Amino acid sequence: MKKTILIILAVTLLLSSLSFAVSFSFQDMDLRSAIDEISKTFNTNVIVSSEVNGTVNVSFEADNVEKALEEVLLGTNYTFAKLKEAYLVGGMNSPDESHMVLFKSKVIFLKDTYPGTVYDLLGTLSKYVAYSPHSMMMIVDADKSTMKKITDMIAKIDVPNSNRFFSYEIHELSNDEYQRFRQFESTDKSGILSFSNSAFNIFKEIISIDGKSDTFGSVVLPEIGNLEISSNDPPMKMSVISRENSIGATVKTAGNAIAFEMNEDKNNHVVVSFKQANKRFLMMVNVAKTPKEADMFLPSEKKNTTRLTIFAKSSPADNSYAGRVTYGSTELSVVGEGSFGPSSTPLIGVGLFANLIDEMYGTIELRMYNAQIALYAEVEDTTTVGAFKLKASLNQELTLNGFGNLNASVGIGVSLWNIDVFGGFMGEWDLPQPYVEASVKYDWIYASLLWKYTGSYAFGLGATFTW
16 A cells, blocks of 8 residues: 555656646737736746837747747847746836846956957847947846856957957148158158157147048958958058068059058057148058057047147237137137236137138137227138248237227248247238247247347247146
8 A cells, every 4th residue: 555655656746847838829919918828828927017019920839937938038129037926027128117127237348359349249139238439348238148148259259369450540631730740750762650659649649630531441360361452532552461470561552652561569550651642641550469459549529628828928018928728629619818917908808719721720709908898800821832831810800999900920931840930021911020930849838939120029938738
């Protein structure tokens, strides 16, 4: 008898441990109704978030509620999580608090691969990921199982490899920028311009001032192989040969061909200057072991900057002090200025400063001398002709008493390193006086000396701070 009871008990336990799959077939069925049927079939409480909607077309077999929910939610934007004695179904945009239960956020910092590349390779999982193109950080917002899939995939993608990363940038420079660039230029017969890291940063600052046309590119090179890169604006071709320890490249333009060598351990960037028609271009080429090192500059929007200029001027007639603040870009800035001196009339002004046409700049300000208001307007143009610079300006004031004197300045000069020397005529429109002006600038400090034909002079010393 005891033996029979033991056999019956063993069979009962065996049957209770076995699970039988249930077949489901949902054709154009409302998703909420399908989840409700799964809930009733497995006698399990399933809470559905208010945002869940749509239809489902799927047939499958499942032996438990979790397997059934996975199948019916596959391909939708919804997921589920297990609570104490129930299941919760919802999505990333749930209007209630279910999102906090279903999804967890995680920040992943990449080492060797850019977020944009990872994002593309994640495929359908990319909808759970957000990133900034200017950082190596990705934010993942997903349920537990999806989070694991994403982190596992990123771990396989974000690894160093044996390829080389090759990037190039082409910038069109204005004549003024080209002259400034020549201050740092060191060329040989092949036209190659190489820079140390510190000088390259200075060069980066120069070309970011007012580039008219920028072209960016980045490719992956095998350790040994050939590649050809073409550009339509400006028209040029670049042949790249990847060797075991170095890379050789040749830039072919309508005018000439420029060849150079690079090595990612030592000379990993080169700057090439070339001319197409009447335009001047600078091409920066870089090679590195990781894409993070290869992209020297990421294309970014122009940012507004704040500049503060403080200037002290001394002359036999007057000693004065001036301050000028501008906020904006080289295209358009808000200007505020003020000046005072022991024997001069205090001035306070506010207005706009803009790049009107190419190198022609204009200022319009509302000024106040003590209690008198004046509208001030000035146009200044600088043109480079070979090694010479031509400068001209015209300014006019409008007060309550009418127009003031029309003042003009016309001069020609040269720029040598950080020194500018100009000579010409300046003063009232109908009575200009010869003048000579010399200025020197070092980093953020500058000084100037202005001498007029009448024998008067003015010496100034100033500083400019930018942030």
